[in-house]
Amino acid sequence: MRKKQGFRLERPVDQIRSGISLVTETIRGRSRRFRRLRLTAGVTAAIALSLWAIVGGVFPSPATATGQTYEVLSTPENVIWGELFKPDSEPILRVQSGDRLVMQTVSHEGILADQGDTIEFLTGSGIAESDILPDQLQIKAEVEKTGPGPHVITGPIYVEGAEPGDVLEIKTLNIDYRVPYGVISNRHGRGSLPGEYPENGEPIYTKVIPIDRENDIGIFKPTNGLPNLNIPLKPFMGLMGVVPADPEDAVNSVPPGLYGGNVDIKLLGVGSSLYLPVQVPGALFYSGDPHCAQGNGEVALTAIECSLTPTFELIVHKGMTLEAPVGETEDAWIAVGLDQDLDEAMKKSVREYLRIVNEEYGLTKPDALLFGSAAIDFEVSQVVDIVKGIHGVIPKELFAPLTQGN
Numbered sequence: 001m002r003k004k005q006g007f008r009l010e011r012p013v014d015q016i017r018s019g020i021s022l023v024t025e026t027i028r029g030r031s032r033r034f035r036r037l038r039l040t041a042g043v044t045a046a047i048a049l050s051l052w053a054i055v056g057g058v059f060p061s062p063a064t065a066t067g068q069t070y071e072v073l074s075t076p077e078n079v080i081w082g083e084l085f086k087p088d089s090e091p092i093l094r095v096q097s098g099d100r101l102v103m104q105t106v107s108h109e110g111i112l113a114d115q116g117d118t119i120e121f122l123t124g125s126g127i128a129e130s131d132i133l134p135d136q137l138q139i140k141a142e143v144e145k146t147g148p149g150p151h152v153i154t155g156p157i158y159v160e161g162a163e164p165g166d167v168l169e170i171k172t173l174n175i176d177y178r179v180p181y182g183v184i185s186n187r188h189g190r191g192s193l194p195g196e197y198p199e200n201g202e203p204i205y206t207k208v209i210p211i212d213r214e215n216d217i218g219i220f221k222p223t224n225g226l227p228n229l230n231i232p233l234k235p236f237m238g239l240m241g242v243v244p245a246d247p248e249d250a251v252n253s254v255p256p257g258l259y260g261g262n263v264d265i266k267l268l269g270v271g272s273s274l275y276l277p278v279q280v281p282g283a284l285f286y287s288g289d290p291h292c293a294q295g296n297g298e299v300a301l302t303a304i305e306c307s308l309t310p311t312f313e314l315i316v317h318k319g320m321t322l323e324a325p326v327g328e329t330e331d332a333w334i335a336v337g338l339d340q341d342l343d344e345a346m347k348k349s350v351r352e353y354l355r356i357v358n359e360e361y362g363l364t365k366p367d368a369l370l371f372g373s374a375a376i377d378f379e380v381s382q383v384v385d386i387v388k389g390i391h392g393v394i395p396k397e398l399f400a401p402l403t404q405g406n
Contacts, residue, residue, distance in 0.1 A: 067098060072154060074104035074135045074307075076142045079154050079288075081108070083147025084250035084261060085243050087280045091158035094282075097316040100173070101157060102309060105237070105290045106133065108150040109183035109305035111140040114204045122181065125208035133179045133307050149253030151239055151262065155286025159314050162283040167317040168242055170274045170285065174311040175235045182209045182218060182292045182306030192299040192383050209304050211292060218293055218304050231293050236269035237310055238262060238289035238303065245279040253288070255387035256338055260325050264303070264382040265391050266294045267334055268327055275317075275326040285314060298382040324352050327391070333360070335392035342380070342388045349378055349390040356394060361402040 070093060072078060078092050095101070115121045118137060123129050139152055162168055185206040186198055198205040209218040211233070218231040241260035244250055249257055256263045260276045268274055276283075287310065294303030327334030333356050337349025350369075353376060357368040375398055381389030 067100075068096070069100040069102060070095060072101055072103040072157070074106045074139070074152075074154050076139060079106065079139060079143060079152050081139065081143050081145040081147070081152050082149045082253055084153065084241065084253055084259075085156040085284055085286055086247045086250045087243055087245065087284075089156050089243065089284060091156050091282065091284060094158040094160060095314060096160050097162070097314065099314060101312045101314065103154055103287055103312060104135070104178070104309050105154050105288050105307060106135050106139055106152045107183070107290055107305040107307045108152050109185055109206075109302060110208075111136050111152075112150055114187070115183075115185075115206060122208060125181075126210065127181045127208060131180055136307065147252055149262075151253040151288045153239065153253060153286050153288035156243060156284035157286070157314070158282035158284060159316055160282070162278045162316045163281055164245070164278055165321075166278040166283075167320040167322050168276050168278050168283045168285065169315040169317060170240050170276070171313040171315065172237065172268065172270055172272050172274075172310055173313055175237075175270055176309040176311075177211065177213050177235070177292075178307040178309055180211045180213060182211055182304035183207070183302070184209060184300060184304055185302045186300040190384060191301040192297065197300075209292075209306075211304075211306060231304065233292050233304075234266060234269055234294075235290070235292050235306075235308055236266055236272075236294075237287050237308070238264045238291050238294070240268070240274055240276075240287045240312075241285070242276050242278055243280050243284035243286075252386075254385050256325075256385060256389065257387065258324065258338075262289055262385050263325060263336065263338075263389060264289070264291075264294065264298055264385060265327060265334060265336070265389065266291070266296065266303075266381075267329055267332070267391070267393070271330055273328045275320075275322060275328070277322045277325075278316075283314075283316075285312075287312070296382075297380045298384050301384050324348065326352070326356070331396055333394040333396065335394060336381075337390040337392075338387050340387055342383065342390070345388050345390040346378065349392045353378075353392040353394060357399070361399045363399075363402065 111118050122132055188198055188203045211218055216233045218233055220229040220231055239262045244259040259279055290308035291303040292306040325336045335349050335352035335356055337345040339345040353372055354365040354368045357363045358365050376392055378390055378392045381391050
C-alpha cells in the first residue's frame with residue numbers, strides 16, 4: 001500500500017458551521033446547506049451534548065466530547081484508491097470522542113479506466129468543464145490505484161481512546177453536494193444480471209446524471225428519446241468503516257464486513273448513526289463511495305455515484321459489545337446481515353433483529369420471531385459487492401408500549 005509522507009491535515013475549524021442548524025437539521029433528518037456562524041469550542045461542545053440528549057438512544061453514554069470540528073480535504077495525500085486502510089496505516093488526523101469531521105469524499109465514477117478521458121466523458125454528457133471536480137482529476141493523475149476495488153477513500157482518522165472491544169458510533173449530521181452531476185454504471189460480469197447486461201457483450205453501459213440541487217432530483221435521460229425521468233435524491237455514504245484487524249480483509253474496498261466498509265445501506269443518511277465494533281487501536285475511521293440516490297439492491301452495479309462532503313460526529317462507546325454493524329435512525333433500528341450467500345445474509349439479519357428487540361425491549365426471541373414475521377420488513381441492501389447485504393428495518397414506535405415507564 002502506498003505510504004503517506006509529509007504534512008498531514010490536522011487543523012481545528014472551530015468557527016465553521018452553525019451547531020444550532022446541525023441540531024435542527026439532524027432532527028428533521030435532512031440537510032443540504034446551512035449558514036456558517038462563529039462559535040466557540042465551548043458552545044459547540046454544549047450543542048453536541050444537547051444533541052445527544054435530544055436524539056437519545058438506548059446505548060451507553062458516550063465518552064466526554066470536546067466538540068471540536070475538523071475539515072478533512074480529499075487531497076492525494078489523504079486518500080487511497082481500490083483498497084481499505086490497514087492496521088499499520090498512518091492516520092491523517094487524531095480526534096477525541098465527540099469531535100466532528102467535515103470530510104470531503106470523491107466519487108470513483110468518471111475517473112475509472114473504462115470511462116476514458118474524464119473531461120470528454122463528462123462534457124460529452126452535457127456537464128460544463130468548469131463544473132468538473134478538480135479533486136477527481138488530480139486523484140486520477142496522482143494517486144496510484146493499489147487495490148481491485150473502484151473506491152476512492154478518505155482517511156484514516158484516529159479516535160483517541162478507541163480500543164478493540166469498544167464500539168465507534170458514526171453520526172451523519174449533514175451532507176453537502178460538491179458537484180452538479182453523478183454517474184450510474186453497469187459493467188460486464190457484474191451487477192445482479194452478469195452475463196445478460198450490458199447487452200451484446202459490451203464491457204460497460206454508463207450514464208451521467210445531471211443533479212438539480214434546488215429540487216433535489218437527478219435527471220435520468222433515456223437513450224431512446226423518451227422524456228426525462230426524475231430520481232429523488234437522498235444522499236448517503238455507501239462506505240463508512242473502521243480498519244479491520246486482519247489486513248487480508250482490507251485488500252479490496254468492495255466487500256463489507258464486521259468493520260463496516262461498503263455496506264451500501266441507503267437509510268444511513270443525514271440523521272442516522274452506524275455502530276461498528278472497533279478492531280484496532282484508534283478505530284481508524286474512513287469514508288468514501290458517496291451516493292446521491294440508490295435503490296435497494298443496487299441492481300445495475302452502482303447507485304448515482306456523486307462526490308459529497310458529509311459531516312460526521314465520532315463517538316466511542318465503552319462497555320458495549322457488537323457482533324455485527326448496527327444502524328439507527330430517529331425512527332428505526334437497522335439489523336444488518338452480511339454474507340456472500342444471500343440466504344445466509346438473511347439469517348444473520350433476522351438473528352440480529354431478534355437480538356436487538358430482546359436486549360432493547362425485553363421481548364423473547366421466539367415472540368420476536370413471530371412479531372417480525374407480521375410487522376418487520378427485511379430489505380436487500382445490495383447484491384453486487386461480493387458480500388451481499390440484507391437489513392431489517394425495526395420501527396421504534398412498534399415497541400413503544402414496552403418502553404413506557406422505563
